[in-house]
Amino acid sequence: MPRQNRHALPYPALGRFAWLMGLYAENHERMERMFGLHRLVSGRWCSSVGDGLDLHVEVLERHAHTLELRLSYALRDPITGNPDPSAVLRAYLDSRQLEAHTCHVGRHWQDVLGLHPAPQVMLGHRLRMNSFLSKWLQYLEGQGHGAATLRRADADDIAHTVLVEGA
Numbered sequence: 001m002p003r004q005n006r007h008a009l010p011y012p013a014l015g016r017f018a019w020l021m022g023l024y025a026e027n028h029e030r031m032e033r034m035f036g037l038h039r040l041v042s043g044r045w046c047s048s049v050g051d052g053l054d055l056h057v058e059v060l061e062r063h064a065h066t067l068e069l070r071l072s073y074a075l076r077d078p079i080t081g082n083p084d085p086s087a088v089l090r091a092y093l094d095s096r097q098l099e100a101h102t103c104h105v106g107r108h109w110q111d112v113l114g115l116h117p118a119p120q121v122m123l124g125h126r127l128r129m130n131s132f133l134s135k136w137l138q139y140l141e142g143q144g145h146g147a148a149t150l151r152r153a154d155a156d157d158i159a160h161t162v163l164v165e166g167a
Contacts, residue, residue, distance in 0.1 A: 043059055053074075
C-alpha cells in the first residue's frame with residue numbers, strides 16, 4: 001500500500017510518535033484520577049472491588065519527579081509463577097506522562113526486540129505496550145478501582161492511607 005502524502009491531507013495527520021506521547025499523557029491522567037500518583041508512597045497496595053480480581057499496585061521507587069510502579073493481579077503464570085498480566089510503569093510527575101516500561105516480568109525491550117532494533121520497531125513496540133496499558137487502565141477505572149479501594153498489602157497494622165506525609 002503506498003504511503004499517503006501527509007501534507008496533502010485536509011486535516012493534520014497524527015504521527016506515531018505524537019500518538020505515543022498522547023497515550024503517555026492519557027495514561028498519566030487516568031492513573032492520577034484513580035490513585036493520585038503524586039501521593040502514593042512506597043510499598044505494596046491492593047485494590048479490591050469485589051469482582052474476585054484484586055489489583056496489586058507496588059510502588060517500586062519514588063524520586064522527586066519520577067515514580068516507578070508495578071500493576072498486576074493475584075493471578076500467576078502457570079509456567080513462570082510470575083504475576084500475569086503485569087506491567088512495570090514509570091510516571092514522570094513533572095511532565096505528567098506515564099509509560100509502560102515493560103509488560104511482562106523479566107522481559108525488557110532488549111529481550112523482545114534484540115539489542116539494536118530499528119527506531120520504527122522500537123516505536124511500534126512502545127505503542128503496543130502503552131495501548132495495552134491504556135485499555136487496561138480504562139477497564140480498571142470502569143470496575144471501580146481507585147484510592148478509596150486501595151489498602152496497604154504488606155502489613156495489616158499500618159494505617160490504610162496512600163498519602164505522603166504533608167501532601
